[in-house]
Amino acid sequence: MAVQAEIARAFAPATAESHRRLSPAEMWGLAMLVPYVVLFLAFVVYPIGYGLWLARHPQTYVELVHDPIFLRTVINTIVFLVVAINLKMIVALLLSGFFLQQRWWIRILSLVFILPWALPSIPTILSIRFMLNPEWGIINTTIFRLTFEDGPNWLNDPRLALSLAMATHIWKALPFWTLILLAGRLAIPHDLYEAASIDGASSAQRFRYVTWPSMSTLYLTCTVLSTIWTLGDFNSVYLLTGGGPADLTHVLATLGIRYLRLDQIDLYMAAVVCALPVMIPLVYFMMKRLSK
């Protein structure tokens, strides 16, 4: 602390004086913030202000609620968040235990495993889309060769299509969360496990009494962060289903494109405003966590 105070003095001598005149260090400090502040004002504050201004009429919300696609989108988004995030995080938690094992082939597998995260979404998701093509996709041709029956029309059934979009999301995001949770597991002191072994704990008990208590905060943080990011996952849905069939698989992230095409941006901004009550607590939680 003493050192920091000294430095503060060295950089900004005499508070009384600085009321009149800024020290060179302070001048530089402010000047160095200018690029980001300008960027923030021009490309964050202005668009958000503009968006909120578009969503100011109560009539817009009435229109929005009367749009059946909006209601469908809300349900889709909730299902997507609840199912995809929990499934993803639970599998990531289990797999992080698997990747903890010291084997040469598991080390190689972990390098391959990260590929879905390292590769860009577009080609891989389009590849999944082609696999699911009802006529010539590899999945249905395989089903036909094995059973001599036509496979389902995967992306033409809204429920199936949304489930596949969730699977695509999990495919893409699972490696990242597994890696994060693996880092969390590696940070647990090893002697805790040794003590548990000496006490004769089974592997389930070791997880229950050693791993989970050390990981629960991290797991919660990851789940909240993942919720925020999943809300913004445009690619998994749009590139796979395009929101179709008949706009029945939209989520909030892709709805903007629909309203943009219909030239009803104010409706989309109203939809985003409707999502704020969910967003704000999550963002508040993350802000508390990260701003120290």
Next chain:
Amino acid sequence: MKLPTLRGVANEAKLLLIGIPVLLWTLLPIYHMVLFAISPKEGALSGRLWPREPTLHNFEVVFRQQHYYLAHFWRQLWNSFFISAMTGILTLVVATLAAFSISRLRVRGGRLVMNFALLTYFIPAAFLAVPMYRTMSIYGLLNSQWSLIFAMLTLAAPYAIWVLKQASDKLPYELDEAAVIDGASTLQVLWFVYLPLMGPSLVAIGTYAVILAWNEYLYAFLLLSADTTIPLSVALGNFLAADDSPWELLMTTGLIYALPPAAIYYVFRRYMVAGLTAGAVKA
């Protein structure tokens, strides 16, 4: 050599029982893409696991721009390079200056700026895309690559500032102090003391911004539309415009497009993992 015990074998089998499905699940879509890229036009649909006559013909078609959808391939590849390189450079400049000011100079209002940046980081990018599109059109930047570069800079900077600030806070203040006592100006402290110590974090942040911009689809396809200005990501999406798209060419182009970020990721993995885990794990 010790003989494996029954229990040991059972344990290995259990691990394999997890490992093999994980491998298949991970590789299936990627292998499918590679399979299309090396198959002749008709052969790709035969349902075989390995094409009868693997060929690099598709790559030749792509590189020679011999298809309607690929008429501007090289131009679009360059656009992707240009946009991500610019995003990387600008993110480094903006974020380094801000982090240095907030963390080392402790300028008044720095905390506030940091909190606003963090808040931006937690806005889902897709929600901001539509108002950003309208904003860019008001600024008259639509269809200029700078609109995408600025949009990507806006999305990359908050996380960059946060990571750099965290790393800066860990550097001992005695260093700055000693430099100041030796008569160094603020800029000299930044250049000769601060930057050399921040190397690994700067690599992580630069890589993060470059990959973010290279991979972006939504903003790119909203902000740019001319065939000669769009990056490769949008060009790939445009293949879907028609039902009779040449899949094998789409997958070939997609594979080429996917290679640079994958290569960057594996080369800078150490830095990336450190940066990312610092970002998400800190709890």
